[in-house]
Amino acid sequence: MEGPNGIVYQGADEWFSSDGVDGDGPQGWRLDVVTLLAVIGESSIAEHAQVITASVLCLLPRIIPAPQALLKPSRPQRLPETTAKMTGVYSGVALDTVSFFANILHPLDELPALGFKVLEIKHRDRNNAGGIEVPPQSPINGSVFFSRFRSNGRTNTSLSLAARSIKGPPPDALEDEPTPIRGRATGLSAAFSEDIEAGPNPPPQGITRRQTMKEKVQDFVANPTLVNKSERPAIPATLWSPIHILEIFSALLTYGIIGFAVSQKDGTAIIAVTLMAAASSVVGLASWWRPILTNRSHTNKVPDGDIIIRTREGAFLLVKCTEEVARELYSGTEECDYRVSGQFYRALMGLGTFLLMASVILLGNCKWNSQIFVSGAYVVLNGMYWALGLIPKRYFWDLSRYECKVITPEDSLNAEKETDPNDPREGNKSFTRTLWWAIRETKRTAWVHRNGAAPNTPQWQMWLNEAEAAAKAGDRKWKAVARKDEIMKMTDDEIAKIPSTVPARAFDEAEQAVPAIQIHPQDREQGKGGAF
Template identity: 50%
Template sequence: MGEGGGRNRGQRRGSRMTPGPLPDVGDGKDKEKVTKTEQGGDSTFDVNRGTDPETGGIKPGVVRRRETVSEKMTDYLANPTLVNTAQRPAVPATLYSPVHVLSFLSFLLSLALVGTAVYWKDGTAIVAVGAISVASSVIGYASWWQPMLMNRSHTNQVPRGDVVIRTREGAFVLIRCTEEVARELYSGTEECMYYVSEKSYPAYMGIGTVLLMISVVLLGNCNWNSQVFIGASYITLNGLYWAMGLLPRENFWDMSRYKCVDVTPEDAKNAHTTTNPEDQREGAKSYTRTLWYAIRETGKTAWVERSGAAPGTKQWREWLREAHRAARKKQRNWPSVQRKDEIMKSSLAEDRDGIDSDAETDVEVVDMAEQHAPLLEVQPRTMSGRLDASSF
């Protein structure tokens, strides 16, 4: 009995080491996957790509072992990254937006025009006003859109998304925000989602154009009273739409999803004015002082060199190194303008001494144009002195 049991165990081991032939898959058109189970895990391969790799045949591509639940949990705890399946956010229009208000007034005006045309028994005016209203609705629906904001594709932890904006007037605006807000409002691309597809848009616009032409022809055959009333109404309505463009943009969009708080320190406010008339350097308004204020709040200087906010000369690089050290040490009263003047004077003195002592040798010519900010890229000229059109 023991011998028979040993024989049976050997057969079981042998049958496990040399599996039988794979199941018939027919004519090979139907895709089928066979899963072999081992003690070390599961392996999946496609029977249409080759033979079983365990039988010593040709490997059907890459055979990967399935991840266990323990391995998945370990990977997630080490780097908790999940795919963000949420829809891209959109900034809607406010409920009492000027566009909504004028649209409602236009609807009431159309009802008033139809009512007066009925009172005057002017059927042509009724059809004309109806055609204009339908044309406006069709064209408005074809142009209906909403702005779509960019969002992050994964939910892993990332650094903050602080943004520094330099205006044309030389001002610096520092926005402290998360990466999500920075991508939605500043670094992400601006896209619009239209409710009408590109193929349907020309059809809607064509229908609206035809209705508009029909209404224009009909308006020429209305009664005099209807023509005056309709003309005055639409002239007034167009004037209101023109005046709507003069209103600030915050009256149109609902920005309640964002919370804006002014966190500017007291010693960084009024950087565009003279804070101390007695101090002609640090108390007077200047671009250098404003740049130091921005560096002091950010604690970084790499963004200055990358954005071209300061010239890329050795003098300014030295000033940026000192400004970075002062910002890291929390020296808020660091004399930025004074240090800039001292560095520039010492550099000019060194260059002058070098030129006087090496008058007969070749010396590097100092280009004063590189002292200007921001950095400008000048297009190269051709041999004839004209701009190369192919470079544009």
């Protein structure tokens, strides 16, 4: 077969040659598909879009697969949430979703069906008021014992250290007091600020723990500013995040492509890759953000913030925590604080779209060797971004602010398994048994109705009353499943004739009244309060 340039193809070349022109690859092959490779992988980029744009590294000029995944008409104001029934055991707050960071601390998809787990989550460096956590005073030789304090570099987004005051003699008077701290008390500067004194007065100015080099670099990556008093994100992207490593790698790869194009004297490739890298920086600037968590601005006394979560598969997760932790991770909102305004964002989106279109056109007109290099780079980057989806999200965010421990009682383990083959009721897994184990730990049933975990029938109400009484009495071996089977055989009239053995509560700790406009007209006529 004779090609357009008078070249005669024989054998295998006759079967696999292309009608190319001068400047094409071997046997006339072309790589027009390089423009398609540049926009493939949108799902992988969209999955990591929040982490990609959460640090200053999003401004690095680099090529990324499918940059159009970041070209959105509007920016999300909140982080993605997971669907699950969540209820405050004491507060009565009821929501249908679990926040982004809470689901990272305890992934709900790892809970087996009908499973049960109890967690304790608390701040590593904060007390209930949001200030520094310090042990109580301990008198030693007539003075005050200085306790060691470690803050892990965390600061609250709105509460100051004065929320947890510190008491003691003036700093100058501490010089003559024997203390277990290193050096003299007058040297309580950044170098010796791990030890502080507990009490109700504000601490002397400057008594904070010195940050490590890693924390300083991580702070700069998450919030690059030279202002010392600037507030850092409560949960920044971790310094050694896989996304950060990949962003630096893709930037170096981009510079390598440009250098190769220079050696090939391919001006089209140089301009195309430069415009694509500039588009990623423009889009990154438009979407650059940091997470801001909700916290308490007052120190009023409030109930504990314990949270119960029920998944669609019938699993229960009990989280024991303070109201401050519950406000940050569960009942509060995780807002996105963007660096640029809405009008500037739309202008940057328009510029990024133009740069992307121009670069795609130019990529299809690069020389053969440059197209080979660019195509290989996009294939590698697509594979790496896809592989990031296999890594747990806890490796992308710095969650050291919280301490999470599993405290499930021994007799509440393995709710999703058969625990006693000799007992066909209490020993087999069932929703009723898991629900009873949750009630046994909370010693409350008010949350059950708000959570939608049980039907609102006289039979179930009778069972819940007996379950709460058994839980408060400490009867952990109460036959919950057997008793439920007995009650379900009773009619409504039979239950109505049985006097209640459970005293009515004078106050429902978890009750919330619905506004009048949300009460069903039929309930309003009957004088019902509309509690939910």
